[in-house]
Amino acid sequence: MPTGRVEVEQLQALDFDGALERRALVDPFGRDISYLRVSVTDRCDFRCVYCMAEHMSFLPKADLLTLEELDRLCSAFIARGVRKLRLTGGEPLVRRGIMTLFSSLSRHLASGRLEELTLTTNGSQLARYAREIAAHGVRRINVSLDTLDAEKFHAITRWGNLQDVLAGIDAAQAAGLKIKINTVALKGVNEDEFPRLIAWAHGRGMDLTLIEVMPLGEIGRLDQYLPLSAVRARLAERYRLDDTDDRTGGPARYVRVIETGGRLGFITPLTHNFCESCNRVRVTCTGTLFMCLGQEDAADLRTPLRASESNDLLFAAIDEAIARKPKGHDFIIDRRHQRPAVTRHMSVTGG
Numbered sequence: 001m002p003t004g005r006v007e008v009e010q011l012q013a014l015d016f017d018g019a020l021e022r023r024a025l026v027d028p029f030g031r032d033i034s035y036l037r038v039s040v041t042d043r044c045d046f047r048c049v050y051c052m053a054e055h056m057s058f059l060p061k062a063d064l065l066t067l068e069e070l071d072r073l074c075s076a077f078i079a080r081g082v083r084k085l086r087l088t089g090g091e092p093l094v095r096r097g098i099m100t101l102f103s104s105l106s107r108h109l110a111s112g113r114l115e116e117l118t119l120t121t122n123g124s125q126l127a128r129y130a131r132e133i134a135a136h137g138v139r140r141i142n143v144s145l146d147t148l149d150a151e152k153f154h155a156i157t158r159w160g161n162l163q164d165v166l167a168g169i170d171a172a173q174a175a176g177l178k179i180k181i182n183t184v185a186l187k188g189v190n191e192d193e194f195p196r197l198i199a200w201a202h203g204r205g206m207d208l209t210l211i212e213v214m215p216l217g218e219i220g221r222l223d224q225y226l227p228l229s230a231v232r233a234r235l236a237e238r239y240r241l242d243d244t245d246d247r248t249g250g251p252a253r254y255v256r257v258i259e260t261g262g263r264l265g266f267i268t269p270l271t272h273n274f275c276e277s278c279n280r281v282r283v284t285c286t287g288t289l290f291m292c293l294g295q296e297d298a299a300d301l302r303t304p305l306r307a308s309e310s311n312d313l314l315f316a317a318i319d320e321a322i323a324r325k326p327k328g329h330d331f332i333i334d335r336r337h338q339r340p341a342v343t344r345h346m347s348v349t350g351g
């Protein structure tokens with residue numbers, strides 16, 4: 001990690017090694033790849049029922065990219081035109097030394113090459129890290145929270161404690177971070193709680209986004225599948241929901257709740273209506289690049305990263321992968337076999 005000006009300059013020379021002669025990342029369908037999500041660990045201090053099995057086996061440490069390698073990988077994408085970077089996991093804040101990665105990546109915010117560095121977190125470690133995260137130039141974060149009921153929270157997360165997350169949210173807001181709450185909609189679990197969550201989040205100046213549960217991993221959770229179209233229809237009986245044009249290039253649609261003045265998002269990953277504007281790719285903590293959350297195709301970036309100190313091989317592997325980015329995804333719940341069509345856990349790609 002850089003400690004002085006000379007080292008930062010050396011790192012920047014490495015970042016852009018060979019990059020300037022290369023084009024921005026544009027896929028075969030003309031979509032500019034400007035958003036990278038990086039899972040920095042597969043580990044987590046929670047075991048959410050829709051995300052992880054209770055007894056997970058995690059990757060051996062040697063398979064993980066080091067923090068330096070993660071920095072180099074992110075920097076290579078930034079050199080090729082990525083403007084928005086989101087760190088996720090597993091739980092990103094349980095990765096040891098993670099603040100050094102925020103610190104080193106912040107040089108791209110300072111240089112203006114990166115527009116936004118952000119984070120998706122379960123909030124459990126925010127009380128400890130919020131100030132430091134804000135000091136490294138992070139402005140907005142997503143915090144996942146499915147319920148405000150302590151017992152339900154424990155049942156959903158298995159290992160989590162609601163008070164820790166609420167304290168983390170307090171600390172993040174005190175540090176000036178803007179927060180969006182992500183809530184997975186679960187049939188028979190939190191479906192009665194959405195008005196309460198809306199009032200709470202909007203009352204604190206936070207956006208709230210509802211996420212349709214996705215068929216990933218051997219979840220066996222199809223019984224909890226709750227279509228957001230039904231949720232929206234029910235909410236529309238109670239609130240005035242005004243459509244907005246706000247789009248993120250991802251699967252979220254936003255409405256303004258007139259009664260609260262806040263924004264409410266709906267993420268319906270099973271629908272195809274966002275693929276044409278998809279500007280994002282994902283890298284796992286082992287350096288595997290997924291061009292689409294809903295497809296199995298992936299590219300190994302760890303080998304070219306480790307093969308040479310120059311970025312030439314890495315850029316070539318990225319180019320080759322982006323040229324294969326599919327037009328759209330293939331999410332299907334295979335109802336006959338009661339299993340998901342894509343078998344990766346969300347904690348692998350970080351959502």
Ligand SMILES: C[S@@+](CC[C@H](N)C(=O)[O-])C[C@H]1O[C@@H](n2cnc3c(N)ncnc32)[C@H](O)[C@@H]1O
Pocket residue numbers: 044050051088089090091092120121122142143144182183184211212213214215216219346347350351
């Ligand atoms: C995998 S987590 C990683 C970051 C962090 N641990 C967190 O929970 O925010 C990212 C997001 O994916 C969501 N998620 C996990 N499994 C999911 C599933 N099967 N369907 C829909 N969303 C899921 C989580 O609720 C969370 O908002």
Ligand code: SF4
Pocket residue numbers: 044045046047048051052089090091122144346347
């Ligand atoms: S959703 Fe996030 S907090 Fe929950 S188990 Fe998955 S990675 Fe951990």
